[in-house]
Amino acid sequence: MSRDIKVALVTGGNRGIGYELVKLLALKGFKVILASRDPEKGHKAIQQLRKSNLDVSFVSIDVDNRESIRQASATVNERYGRLDVLINNAGVYLDENRKLVAMDPSILEKTMATNFFGVYHVIRSFIPLMEKQGYGRIINVSSEYGAMSEMSHQGVGAYKLSKLALNALTQLLAAENHGDIKINAADPGWVSSDMGGPSAPRTPKQAAESILWLATIGPEGPNGGFFRDEKRIEW
Ligand SMILES: NC(=O)c1ccc[n+]([C@@H]2O[C@H](COP(=O)([O-])OP(=O)(O)OC[C@H]3O[C@@H](n4cnc5c(N)ncnc54)[C@H](OP(=O)(O)O)[C@@H]3O)[C@@H](O)[C@H]2O)c1
DSSP: OOTTOOEEEETTTTSHHHHHHHHHHHHTTOEEEEEESSHHHHHHHHHHHHTTTOOOEEEEOOTTOHHHHHHHHHHHHHHHSOOOEEEEOOOOOOOTTOOTTTSOHHHHHHHHIIIIIHHHHHHHHHHHHHHHHTEEEEEEEOOGGGSGGGGGSOSOHHHHHHHHHHHHHHHHHHHHOOSEEEEEEEOOOSBOSTTTOTTOSBOHHHHHHHHGGGGSOOTTSOSSOEEETTEEOOO
């Protein structure tokens, strides 16, 4: 593989916003790794992309499973020896409008496991590949529901807490890192994926387009920011 070709990985790449992110990155000339927890769904998505002549590879990642993350980072290291772009897209929305104290606590735990700890463990496993080459762009797909101002309105508490923590993680990791590794969070808007439902005004493709600029920012680009449509939003 040419040294000029950049390698990108998207978690939850088999459907919704993740699938469109994979497609757009491949169209832009990245060597893209579609990560999916279900190999069958992942390979099906890859077959679909092949119909558009896009050559995407697969790795299995269940972000709730640390061993699967560790194995995936070892595989990417063996296959490519580098990772330039990491998009933490996989996520769940499990609580709708249930009250935090009334819901089964496992809903909060499961939401935090995927949307927060999952991202933490994926970054922890893959960032050494970026540090090795002194370059990396990490995008955490967050939500406006994770903004501090949302915490004074009841409802969707598990999801809001998971994205609030994800936003804070983004800032903390950005403050910790050195060199040309940028880590930012992005809100894709309300999107007509399985998660967002059919009434949402944005398509997954539009959502992916609104996020992807963060994958190609230069050394002067933002680090530790939270964006929607290239505009900074309040944490
Ligand atoms: N849709 C919206 O309106 C909206 C708004 C703001 C933010 N977001 C964020 O955007 C991201 C993508 O959402 P989406 O709308 O595309 O949702 P989606 O259509 O429900 O897709 C979610 C993706 O995440 C994967 N996933 C869930 N749990 C996982 C796990 N433990 N390990 C690995 N993959 C896992 C799913 O895999 P399976 O197919 O195997 O289930 C699927 O590929 C999420 O982080 C979400 O919070 C969405």
